[in-house]
Amino acid sequence: MTIAPEIELSIVMPCLNEAETLAVCIDKAQGYLHRSGVIGEVIIADNGSTDGSLEIALDHGARVVNVEQKGYGNALMGGITAARGTYVIMGDADDSYDFSKLDPFVERLRAGDELVMGNRFRGGIAPGAMPPLHKYLGNPVLSTVGRLLFRSEIRDFHCGLRGFNRESILGLGLITTGMEFASEVVVKSTLGNLKISEVPTTLDKDGRSRPPHLRSWRDGWRHLRFLLLFSPRWLFLIPGLVAFIVGLIGTIALAFGPMVLGSVGFDVSSQVYLAALTVIGWQAVLFALLTKLYARHEGFYLPRSRAFERFAERATLENGALIGVGLCLVGIVVGVVQLVAWGSTGFGPQDPVATMRLAVPAALALMLGAQTLMSSLFLGILSIDVRRV
Numbered sequence: 153m154t155i156a157p158e159i160e161l162s163i164v165m166p167c168l169n170e171a172e173t174l175a176v177c178i179d180k181a182q183g184y185l186h187r188s189g190v191i192g193e194v195i196i197a198d199n200g201s202t203d204g205s206l207e208i209a210l211d212h213g214a215r216v217v218n219v220e221q222k223g224y225g226n227a228l229m230g231g232i233t234a235a236r237g238t239y240v241i242m243g244d245a246d247d248s249y250d251f252s253k254l255d256p257f258v259e260r261l262r263a264g265d266e267l268v269m270g271n272r273f274r275g276g277i278a279p280g281a282m283p284p285l286h287k288y289l290g291n292p293v294l295s296t297v298g299r300l301l302f303r304s305e306i307r308d309f310h311c312g313l314r315g316f317n318r319e320s321i322l323g324l325g326l327i328t329t330g331m332e333f334a335s336e337v338v339v340k341s342t343l344g345n346l347k348i349s350e351v352p353t354t355l356d357k358d359g360r361s362r363p364p365h366l367r368s369w370r371d372g373w374r375h376l377r378f379l380l381l382f383s384p385r386w387l388f389l390i391p392g393l394v395a396f397i398v399g400l401i402g403t404i405a406l407a408f409g410p411m412v413l414g415s416v417g418f419d420v421s422s423q424v425y426l427a428a429l430t431v432i433g434w435q436a437v438l439f440a441l442l443t444k445l446y447a448r449h450e451g452f453y454l455p456r457s458r459a460f461e462r463f464a465e466r467a468t469l470e471n472g473a474l475i476g477v478g479l480c481l482v483g484i485v486v487g488v489v490q491l492v493a494w495g496s497t498g499f500g501p502q503d504p505v506a507t508m509r510l511a512v513p514a515a516l517a518l519m520l521g522a523q524t525l526m527s528s529l530f531l532g533i534l535s536i537d538v539r540r541v
Contacts, residue, residue: 161192161211161258162237162318165245166227171203172249172360178212181251190258190293194244197231199223225333229326232318236528241315244360249313250280256351257315259531266320266346269306269338270313276333281357285467294376298335304342306350310334311351332378339382384440392436399430403516407509420508427516434520441467446534472528479521 163181169173178194185192196209196216209216219230232240239261245338249270262270282350295309312334324340326333366530380387406423445467454468490510494502 159191159193159237160239161190162231162240163254164195164197164228164231164240164242165195165204165250166224166231166242166263166515167201167209167245168199169203169205170202170245170360171201171208173204173358174205174208174245175212175285176247177243177245177251178209181254182213184254187252187299188255188258192237193235195231195235197227198215198337199227200285202338221329223329224331224332225326225329225336232244232321235318237320239315240318241313243313244361248356248358250354250356253354256353257313258391260349260351261315261317261371261471264347265349267337267348268315268343269308269348269350270311271288271308271350272311272355273308274350274352275294275352278357293381294335297376297379298338301379301386302339302342304338306338306342308346309338309352314482316341322357328378329388335378339379342437356500384443388436388440388443388455392433393439395429395433397433399426399428399433400516402426403430403513407513409509420505420512423509423512425514431515431519431523438523442527442531442534445531461512467531469532472531473525476523476525476528478519479517479539481521482516483514483516483521486510486517490514 165177174196180193184190194214196205196214197219197453198206198209198216199219199222206216215235217231219227221230228242229527232242237429241254241257241260252402257268257270272282290309295307298304298309299306313335320338320404322340326336328336328342344468403419403423403426406418406426410417410419430473441463490507
Protein backbone atom coordinates (compact mmCIF):
# COMPACT_ATOMS: atom_id res chain seq x y z
CA MET A 153 0.00 0.00 0.00
CA THR A 154 1.43 3.33 -1.08
CA ILE A 155 0.86 6.31 1.20
CA ALA A 156 0.33 9.56 -0.68
CA PRO A 157 2.84 12.24 0.30
CA GLU A 158 1.54 15.11 2.37
CA ILE A 159 0.69 18.18 0.30
CA GLU A 160 2.82 21.16 1.28
CA LEU A 161 1.44 23.85 -1.04
CA SER A 162 -1.97 24.60 -2.52
CA ILE A 163 -2.05 27.17 -5.33
CA VAL A 164 -5.55 28.68 -5.35
CA MET A 165 -6.99 30.73 -8.19
CA PRO A 166 -10.48 32.29 -8.11
CA CYS A 167 -12.21 31.86 -11.45
CA LEU A 168 -15.19 33.44 -13.17
CA ASN A 169 -15.10 32.93 -16.94
CA GLU A 170 -11.31 32.92 -17.34
CA ALA A 171 -11.13 30.54 -20.34
CA GLU A 172 -8.70 32.82 -22.22
CA THR A 173 -5.96 32.73 -19.60
CA LEU A 174 -6.75 29.88 -17.21
CA ALA A 175 -4.75 27.20 -19.03
CA VAL A 176 -1.51 29.17 -19.09
CA CYS A 177 -1.88 30.05 -15.39
CA ILE A 178 -2.43 26.40 -14.43
CA ASP A 179 0.45 25.25 -16.62
CA LYS A 180 2.80 27.77 -15.01
CA ALA A 181 1.71 26.65 -11.52
CA GLN A 182 2.09 22.96 -12.39
CA GLY A 183 5.46 23.73 -13.96
CA TYR A 184 6.61 25.43 -10.78
CA LEU A 185 5.61 22.44 -8.64
CA HIS A 186 7.42 20.07 -11.00
CA ARG A 187 10.58 22.19 -11.24
CA SER A 188 10.86 23.01 -7.54
CA GLY A 189 9.96 19.57 -6.22
CA VAL A 190 7.33 21.09 -3.93
CA ILE A 191 4.52 18.62 -3.32
CA GLY A 192 1.42 20.56 -4.14
CA GLU A 193 -1.88 20.98 -5.92
CA VAL A 194 -3.58 23.58 -8.09
CA ILE A 195 -7.11 24.51 -7.07
CA ILE A 196 -9.53 26.46 -9.24
CA ALA A 197 -12.24 28.03 -7.06
CA ASP A 198 -14.94 28.45 -9.67
CA ASN A 199 -17.60 31.05 -9.02
CA GLY A 200 -20.08 30.08 -11.71
CA SER A 201 -18.13 30.06 -14.99
CA THR A 202 -20.08 29.40 -18.18
CA ASP A 203 -17.31 29.70 -20.78
CA GLY A 204 -15.70 26.28 -20.48
CA SER A 205 -13.28 27.22 -17.68
CA LEU A 206 -14.21 24.09 -15.71
CA GLU A 207 -13.28 21.77 -18.55
CA ILE A 208 -10.01 23.63 -19.14
CA ALA A 209 -9.09 23.36 -15.46
CA LEU A 210 -9.72 19.62 -15.35
CA ASP A 211 -7.89 19.02 -18.64
CA HIS A 212 -4.79 20.75 -17.25
CA GLY A 213 -4.70 18.76 -14.03
CA ALA A 214 -6.25 21.22 -11.58
CA ARG A 215 -8.76 20.38 -8.89
CA VAL A 216 -12.01 22.31 -9.25
CA VAL A 217 -13.96 23.58 -6.25
CA ASN A 218 -17.40 24.95 -7.05
CA VAL A 219 -18.33 28.00 -4.97
CA GLU A 220 -21.97 29.01 -5.34
CA GLN A 221 -21.85 32.22 -3.28
CA LYS A 222 -20.81 35.03 -5.61
CA GLY A 223 -17.89 37.31 -4.87
CA TYR A 224 -14.10 37.40 -4.89
CA GLY A 225 -13.87 36.77 -1.16
CA ASN A 226 -16.35 33.91 -1.28
CA ALA A 227 -14.49 32.23 -4.14
CA LEU A 228 -11.15 32.46 -2.39
CA MET A 229 -12.47 31.25 0.95
CA GLY A 230 -14.07 28.31 -0.82
CA GLY A 231 -10.72 27.40 -2.36
CA ILE A 232 -8.75 28.00 0.84
CA THR A 233 -11.14 25.91 2.91
CA ALA A 234 -10.91 23.04 0.41
CA ALA A 235 -7.11 23.25 0.14
CA ARG A 236 -5.09 20.36 1.53
CA GLY A 237 -1.72 22.11 1.68
CA THR A 238 0.04 23.44 4.77
CA TYR A 239 0.60 26.62 2.81
CA VAL A 240 -1.60 28.42 0.29
CA ILE A 241 -0.55 30.80 -2.45
CA MET A 242 -3.44 32.67 -4.03
CA GLY A 243 -3.43 34.65 -7.25
CA ASP A 244 -5.69 35.81 -10.05
CA ALA A 245 -6.21 33.61 -13.10
CA ASP A 246 -5.80 36.44 -15.62
CA ASP A 247 -2.09 35.77 -16.33
CA SER A 248 -1.04 39.03 -14.66
CA TYR A 249 0.93 37.10 -12.01
CA ASP A 250 3.65 34.59 -12.86
CA PHE A 251 2.89 31.33 -11.08
CA SER A 252 6.18 29.87 -12.29
CA LYS A 253 8.14 32.15 -9.93
CA LEU A 254 6.85 31.35 -6.47
CA ASP A 255 10.19 30.55 -4.81
CA PRO A 256 10.38 33.74 -2.68
CA PHE A 257 6.93 33.02 -1.23
CA VAL A 258 7.67 29.38 -0.42
CA GLU A 259 11.04 30.31 1.08
CA ARG A 260 9.47 32.80 3.51
CA LEU A 261 6.60 30.44 4.38
CA ARG A 262 9.05 27.65 5.18
CA ALA A 263 10.98 30.11 7.34
CA GLY A 264 7.89 30.56 9.51
CA ASP A 265 6.17 33.61 8.07
CA GLU A 266 2.39 33.28 8.29
CA LEU A 267 1.53 35.81 5.58
CA VAL A 268 3.81 36.66 2.66
CA MET A 269 2.64 39.55 0.52
CA GLY A 270 3.82 40.30 -2.99
CA ASN A 271 4.92 43.85 -3.71
CA ARG A 272 4.38 44.88 -7.32
CA PHE A 273 6.00 48.27 -6.88
CA ARG A 274 9.26 46.62 -5.82
CA GLY A 275 9.12 43.77 -8.32
CA GLY A 276 8.07 45.69 -11.41
CA ILE A 277 4.87 46.67 -13.17
CA ALA A 278 4.83 46.07 -16.93
CA PRO A 279 3.64 48.92 -19.19
CA GLY A 280 -0.15 48.91 -19.32
CA ALA A 281 -0.46 46.32 -16.54
CA MET A 282 -1.93 48.74 -14.01
CA PRO A 283 -4.12 51.75 -14.88
CA PRO A 284 -2.57 55.10 -13.88
CA LEU A 285 -5.51 55.69 -11.50
CA HIS A 286 -4.58 52.53 -9.59
CA LYS A 287 -0.82 52.97 -9.84
CA TYR A 288 -0.54 56.58 -8.73
CA LEU A 289 -3.66 57.10 -6.61
CA GLY A 290 -5.70 54.05 -5.62
CA ASN A 291 -3.07 51.58 -4.43
CA PRO A 292 -0.67 54.12 -2.85
CA VAL A 293 -3.48 55.91 -1.00
CA LEU A 294 -5.21 52.77 0.28
CA SER A 295 -1.90 51.18 1.29
CA THR A 296 -0.90 54.37 3.13
CA VAL A 297 -4.24 54.49 4.94
CA GLY A 298 -3.82 50.84 5.94
CA ARG A 299 -0.29 51.41 7.24
CA LEU A 300 -1.35 54.46 9.26
CA LEU A 301 -4.49 52.96 10.77
CA PHE A 302 -3.08 49.55 11.62
CA ARG A 303 0.67 50.22 11.96
CA SER A 304 1.38 47.76 9.19
CA GLU A 305 4.69 47.50 7.35
CA ILE A 306 3.03 46.29 4.14
CA ARG A 307 3.48 48.73 1.26
CA ASP A 308 1.26 47.01 -1.31
CA PHE A 309 -1.98 46.14 0.49
CA HIS A 310 -3.77 44.93 -2.61
CA CYS A 311 -1.33 42.70 -4.40
CA GLY A 312 -3.34 39.71 -5.59
CA LEU A 313 -0.42 37.30 -5.29
CA ARG A 314 0.21 36.31 -1.68
CA GLY A 315 1.01 33.21 0.34
CA PHE A 316 0.08 32.20 3.85
CA ASN A 317 -0.09 29.44 6.40
CA ARG A 318 -3.54 27.99 5.83
CA GLU A 319 -4.39 27.30 9.47
CA SER A 320 -3.23 30.74 10.59
CA ILE A 321 -5.42 32.52 8.04
CA LEU A 322 -8.46 30.33 8.67
CA GLY A 323 -8.09 31.18 12.36
CA LEU A 324 -8.67 34.87 11.67
CA GLY A 325 -12.39 34.45 10.99
CA LEU A 326 -12.40 36.18 7.60
CA ILE A 327 -15.91 37.32 6.67
CA THR A 328 -15.87 39.69 3.68
CA THR A 329 -17.28 38.38 0.41
CA GLY A 330 -16.02 40.83 -2.21
CA MET A 331 -12.84 42.57 -3.30
CA GLU A 332 -12.24 43.98 0.21
CA PHE A 333 -11.19 40.44 1.16
CA ALA A 334 -7.67 41.49 0.10
CA SER A 335 -7.64 44.23 2.76
CA GLU A 336 -9.23 42.01 5.40
CA VAL A 337 -6.46 39.42 5.13
CA VAL A 338 -3.76 42.04 5.76
CA VAL A 339 -5.65 43.92 8.48
CA LYS A 340 -6.66 40.89 10.51
CA SER A 341 -3.25 39.28 10.11
CA THR A 342 -1.69 42.48 11.47
CA LEU A 343 -4.13 42.76 14.36
CA GLY A 344 -3.72 39.06 15.08
CA ASN A 345 0.06 39.53 15.40
CA LEU A 346 0.84 37.07 12.62
CA LYS A 347 4.37 37.05 11.27
CA ILE A 348 4.15 39.01 8.01
CA SER A 349 6.70 39.70 5.30
CA GLU A 350 6.75 41.17 1.81
CA VAL A 351 8.62 39.98 -1.29
CA PRO A 352 9.01 41.60 -4.72
CA THR A 353 6.74 40.26 -7.44
CA THR A 354 5.95 41.32 -10.98
CA LEU A 355 2.67 42.40 -12.53
CA ASP A 356 2.13 41.73 -16.22
CA LYS A 357 -0.61 43.02 -18.44
CA ASP A 358 -3.92 41.19 -18.08
CA GLY A 359 -4.07 38.51 -20.77
CA ARG A 360 -7.83 38.68 -21.28
CA SER A 361 -9.59 40.50 -24.09
CA ARG A 362 -12.58 41.41 -21.94
CA PRO A 363 -12.66 44.07 -19.19
CA PRO A 364 -11.58 42.94 -15.69
CA HIS A 365 -14.09 42.18 -12.95
CA LEU A 366 -12.57 44.97 -10.84
CA ARG A 367 -14.50 48.26 -10.81
CA SER A 368 -12.10 51.04 -9.81
CA TRP A 369 -14.27 53.46 -7.85
CA ARG A 370 -16.76 50.93 -6.44
CA ASP A 371 -14.14 48.44 -5.27
CA GLY A 372 -11.76 51.18 -4.15
CA TRP A 373 -14.51 52.60 -1.93
CA ARG A 374 -15.23 49.12 -0.55
CA HIS A 375 -11.57 48.75 0.44
CA LEU A 376 -11.48 52.21 2.03
CA ARG A 377 -14.77 51.64 3.85
CA PHE A 378 -13.47 48.38 5.29
CA LEU A 379 -10.25 50.01 6.51
CA LEU A 380 -12.16 52.85 8.17
CA LEU A 381 -14.82 50.67 9.78
CA PHE A 382 -12.12 48.46 11.25
CA SER A 383 -10.54 51.52 12.83
CA PRO A 384 -13.35 53.26 14.78
CA ARG A 385 -10.72 55.32 16.62
CA TRP A 386 -9.93 57.37 13.52
CA LEU A 387 -13.37 57.25 11.92
CA PHE A 388 -15.49 58.08 15.00
CA LEU A 389 -13.58 58.48 18.27
CA ILE A 390 -11.01 61.18 17.42
CA PRO A 391 -13.29 63.33 15.17
CA GLY A 392 -16.06 62.87 17.74
CA LEU A 393 -13.85 63.98 20.64
CA VAL A 394 -12.70 67.06 18.72
CA ALA A 395 -16.30 68.01 17.86
CA PHE A 396 -17.47 67.35 21.43
CA ILE A 397 -14.73 69.39 23.10
CA VAL A 398 -14.99 72.35 20.71
CA GLY A 399 -18.78 72.37 20.92
CA LEU A 400 -18.91 72.01 24.70
CA ILE A 401 -16.35 74.74 25.41
CA GLY A 402 -18.09 77.11 23.01
CA THR A 403 -21.55 76.39 24.43
CA ILE A 404 -20.46 76.99 28.03
CA ALA A 405 -18.41 80.09 27.16
CA LEU A 406 -21.38 81.73 25.39
CA ALA A 407 -23.58 81.08 28.43
CA PHE A 408 -21.73 83.98 30.10
CA GLY A 409 -22.24 86.43 27.25
CA PRO A 410 -21.31 87.16 23.63
CA MET A 411 -17.74 86.69 22.42
CA VAL A 412 -15.66 88.31 19.72
CA LEU A 413 -12.72 86.54 18.08
CA GLY A 414 -10.90 88.90 15.77
CA SER A 415 -13.57 90.49 13.63
CA VAL A 416 -16.13 87.71 14.15
CA GLY A 417 -18.80 87.89 16.83
CA PHE A 418 -20.53 84.91 18.44
CA ASP A 419 -23.81 84.93 20.37
CA VAL A 420 -26.75 82.66 21.14
CA SER A 421 -27.31 81.59 17.54
CA SER A 422 -23.72 80.30 17.48
CA GLN A 423 -24.38 78.67 20.85
CA VAL A 424 -27.22 76.61 19.35
CA TYR A 425 -25.01 75.30 16.56
CA LEU A 426 -22.17 74.60 18.98
CA ALA A 427 -24.56 72.61 21.15
CA ALA A 428 -25.58 70.60 18.10
CA LEU A 429 -21.89 69.98 17.34
CA THR A 430 -21.45 68.75 20.92
CA VAL A 431 -24.30 66.27 20.57
CA ILE A 432 -23.01 64.97 17.24
CA GLY A 433 -19.50 64.62 18.64
CA TRP A 434 -20.72 62.78 21.75
CA GLN A 435 -22.79 60.42 19.61
CA ALA A 436 -19.71 59.63 17.53
CA VAL A 437 -17.66 58.96 20.68
CA LEU A 438 -20.35 56.67 22.09
CA PHE A 439 -20.64 54.84 18.78
CA ALA A 440 -16.87 54.27 18.64
CA LEU A 441 -16.81 52.95 22.20
CA LEU A 442 -19.80 50.67 21.66
CA THR A 443 -18.25 49.36 18.44
CA LYS A 444 -15.03 48.45 20.21
CA LEU A 445 -16.83 46.97 23.21
CA TYR A 446 -18.97 44.84 20.91
CA ALA A 447 -15.87 43.69 19.02
CA ARG A 448 -14.19 42.86 22.33
CA HIS A 449 -17.23 40.91 23.49
CA GLU A 450 -17.46 38.94 20.23
CA GLY A 451 -13.74 38.34 19.92
CA PHE A 452 -13.28 40.39 16.75
CA TYR A 453 -9.87 41.74 15.86
CA LEU A 454 -9.87 45.50 16.32
CA PRO A 455 -6.97 47.72 17.44
CA ARG A 456 -6.81 47.80 21.23
CA SER A 457 -4.89 49.85 23.75
CA ARG A 458 -4.24 49.77 27.47
CA ALA A 459 -6.35 52.89 27.92
CA PHE A 460 -9.28 51.23 26.18
CA GLU A 461 -8.87 48.03 28.21
CA ARG A 462 -9.02 50.08 31.43
CA PHE A 463 -12.10 51.85 30.12
CA ALA A 464 -13.73 48.55 29.14
CA GLU A 465 -13.36 47.25 32.70
CA ARG A 466 -15.32 50.23 34.01
CA ALA A 467 -17.85 50.48 31.19
CA THR A 468 -20.93 48.95 32.77
CA LEU A 469 -24.61 49.66 32.46
CA GLU A 470 -24.69 50.94 36.03
CA ASN A 471 -21.77 53.39 35.67
CA GLY A 472 -23.09 54.73 32.37
CA ALA A 473 -26.59 55.07 33.77
CA LEU A 474 -25.29 57.10 36.73
CA ILE A 475 -23.48 59.50 34.39
CA GLY A 476 -26.55 59.79 32.16
CA VAL A 477 -28.91 60.43 35.04
CA GLY A 478 -26.46 62.97 36.49
CA LEU A 479 -26.36 64.94 33.24
CA CYS A 480 -30.15 64.85 32.96
CA LEU A 481 -30.44 66.17 36.53
CA VAL A 482 -28.14 69.08 35.66
CA GLY A 483 -30.41 69.99 32.76
CA ILE A 484 -33.53 69.62 34.90
CA VAL A 485 -32.11 71.74 37.75
CA VAL A 486 -31.16 74.58 35.37
CA GLY A 487 -34.62 74.37 33.81
CA VAL A 488 -36.32 74.52 37.23
CA VAL A 489 -34.18 77.52 38.22
CA GLN A 490 -35.23 79.31 35.04
CA LEU A 491 -38.87 78.40 35.65
CA VAL A 492 -38.76 79.76 39.20
CA ALA A 493 -37.10 82.96 37.99
CA TRP A 494 -39.77 83.33 35.34
CA GLY A 495 -42.51 82.71 37.90
CA SER A 496 -41.11 85.43 40.15
CA THR A 497 -41.88 87.92 37.38
CA GLY A 498 -45.46 86.67 37.03
CA PHE A 499 -44.69 84.57 33.94
CA GLY A 500 -44.54 87.69 31.86
CA PRO A 501 -42.41 88.52 28.80
CA GLN A 502 -38.77 87.32 28.89
CA ASP A 503 -35.56 88.49 27.34
CA PRO A 504 -35.14 85.75 24.68
CA VAL A 505 -31.37 86.16 24.41
CA ALA A 506 -30.75 86.00 28.17
CA THR A 507 -33.13 83.03 28.49
CA MET A 508 -31.46 81.12 25.67
CA ARG A 509 -28.00 81.51 27.19
CA LEU A 510 -28.97 79.10 29.97
CA ALA A 511 -31.67 77.15 28.14
CA VAL A 512 -29.23 75.87 25.49
CA PRO A 513 -26.72 74.37 28.01
CA ALA A 514 -29.62 72.90 29.99
CA ALA A 515 -31.10 71.28 26.89
CA LEU A 516 -27.59 70.09 25.95
CA ALA A 517 -27.16 68.40 29.33
CA LEU A 518 -30.52 66.66 28.90
CA MET A 519 -29.61 65.40 25.43
CA LEU A 520 -26.15 64.21 26.48
CA GLY A 521 -27.65 62.51 29.50
CA ALA A 522 -30.30 60.75 27.43
CA GLN A 523 -27.69 59.63 24.87
CA THR A 524 -25.44 58.28 27.61
CA LEU A 525 -28.28 56.54 29.40
CA MET A 526 -29.59 54.81 26.28
CA SER A 527 -26.09 53.82 25.19
CA SER A 528 -25.52 52.30 28.63
CA LEU A 529 -28.72 50.28 28.29
CA PHE A 530 -27.53 49.05 24.91
CA LEU A 531 -24.18 48.17 26.46
CA GLY A 532 -26.09 46.12 29.02
CA ILE A 533 -27.71 44.19 26.19
CA LEU A 534 -24.35 43.59 24.51
CA SER A 535 -22.86 42.34 27.77
CA ILE A 536 -25.41 39.58 28.33
CA ASP A 537 -23.63 36.25 28.20
CA VAL A 538 -25.30 33.76 25.91
CA ARG A 539 -24.60 30.14 25.15
CA ARG A 540 -22.97 29.76 21.75
CA VAL A 541 -24.50 26.95 19.70
